[in-house]
Amino acid sequence: MDQAPAMQPQRVIIPYRPRFPQTVIHPNLESHRFNVVVAHRRMGKTYLAINHMIKMAVNLRLPHGRYAYMAPLLKQAKMIAWDYLKRFTIPFPGRKVNESELWVEIPNCNGTTSRIYIMGADNPDAIRGIYLDGAILDEYGQFKPDVWGSVIRPLLADRNGWCVFMGTPKGQNQFYDIYLYAQKAMAENNPAWYCALFRADETGVLSPQELEDMRRTMSDAQFRQEFLCDFTASADNVLLTIDIVTAAAAKIFTPRDLQGSPKILGVDPARFGDDRSVFVPRWGLQMLNPEIYRKVDNMTLVGHLTRKVESFRPDMTFCDAGHGAGIIDRMRQLGYVDITEVAFGGTPIAPNQYVDKRSEMWGLMYEWFLLGGAIPNLPELKTDLVVPTFSYDANNRMKLESKDDIKKRLGKSPDLGDGLAVTFAFPVQPKDRMEAIAQYRQQGGVVFARQDFDPFKD
Known part of the structure; x- marks a missing residue:
């Protein structure tokens, strides 16, 4: 693998100012290899994802970085993320943009470059044969179930690449499964995994008035799924919601x-x-x-x-x-x-x-x-x-x-x-109540208070 001298640090300011909960999510994405973020609609997860990928691509100390932002459909990925990627990489010197193949190339700390692709999971074979230093799988619940195991995961193996699974719930599918897996991994103190769920009534991104208006005009299942991040919203036979x-x-x-x-x-x-x-x-x-x-x-x-x-x-x-x-x-x-x-x-x-x-x-x-x-x-x-x-x-x-x-x-x-x-x-x-009843019966209906009883003692 060809090595180039490390690039001298250069201050680059991009037009991105994270807010809560992005300020909480970014440090965790940078300190864990595999991440699952369940986000309500309009939380700004695509903003977060693109800027996380740009930062990781610039700070890479390996030559010729390769990254992929992937949405369920190529047309969807282009509509959602392509403009963001171009906008936030404008300040980087020597930036290259390929409109036909949807990639942007920027300098990295190795002295070479990192390339970020915008891709669709509807044609996963297009990415086979390369390596990836990082991947964002947006709206992962709408991917074909085998994309992760048969395509993306092997591409991360060569250079110990990272991955972020993101989306809003859409039933109990593979996104739900990976969320449960990440929860279990965190409970077992597996340092590679991080997961978090952010509901609209907890983040403060949308005003209470806006949420209440949407609650009144949307079906209960729609509101619960899209804004309360309820994986069971589409099921009417769940006992505890x-x-x-x-x-x-x-x-x-x-x-x-x-x-x-x-x-x-x-x-x-x-x-x-x-x-x-x-x-x-x-x-x-x-x-x-x-x-x-x-x-x-x-x-x-x-x-x-x-x-x-x-x-x-x-x-x-x-x-x-x-x-x-x-x-x-x-x-x-x-x-x-x-x-x-x-x-x-x-x-x-x-x-x-x-x-x-x-x-x-x-x-x-x-x-x-x-x-x-x-x-x-x-x-x-x-x-x-x-x-x-x-x-x-x-x-x-x-x-x-x-x-x-x-x-x-x-x-x-x-x-x-x-x-x-x-x-x-x-x-x-x-x-204590049973003892009091027994005492009551033994003493003809007279109960004496227990002086040693402390209700706050564990």
Whole structure:
């Protein structure tokens, strides 16, 4: 590979001034190799994408850089991005523009040049045979599903190239899949991946008045998809919508608010090697931060669970019996008797309303959300909660989509969602209330206040 002396630094000012959330996104794109950005309409993602690519192309210290901005159709890519690319590269000395092949060439820090192509995913074979130092895949959900794996990814291998997947949701397609994959990678602290989702009611790019006007004139599904970035907007059989879950993530209750409410711990042990074992503590209307464990054996998980029970001191612990029988038996051997097995496929308390126990628990959790339930603002949790769909059987009973079907569809189980749902397995009374009732009965109706009781103690 021919090497040229590094170009002397030269100050170039381009007519681009990033705003929020672009100011948040740019540093992350520069520090991660693979990036997924879910953006509402009119957020300025194409502005961001073109300027990110220009900066990376100029700062490249390898010779003859090659970059590609790609939209679903070539005509669409030219309409959206070509003028931006030409406009923002005007200040660079020695710039070359090829109108017929849609590329711009600018100097880079290697002393050679970098070339940026505008391309369409409708003709991916046109890009085969070259290498890429970076790629922007805009509106990736509308690409042919094999473009990434069979075309783009191999082109990034030669020079450790980067990629940004961008777009607005359009159903649960490959863009949704790569978003879920990136979320999982971030949760596993994979430094190569970054993902973020930006809704119009959170960025401030559009005024509240404009949003409200669009909400009134667009269909609910259109508004949710285009401006609230709801991957499930086109589906009418999703139990928990992104609106419900997002509203719950914005609430926080204080210990005083929760005084007198039961403390419940939900345990959903891993089913397969890549699934997660989760502990989900819930205190009345407030779900607290979950604990997630991967690839741990049952006895190790029991050690973590005893520690959690000692610190959280739940009134009851509910555990999925299907894959937690050994955990439950060991906990009881250790003297932790307030643990109840829950058969997700078992008989519900209300068999006329629900097909099985898991459907009932999710149904009761849905009612809890409507009553004002609050959850931590964790992307992985919110994703799990909005994944399951539901249907009705011949007897008009609700049936939730099975974990196996979800895993086939998405490649992962909604373990955090099931961990919260299992806290609704059976009614639970706070131990202090039960003790007070027992004291009342023993003392002929007279209850003496407990001087050592501290409702704020964890």
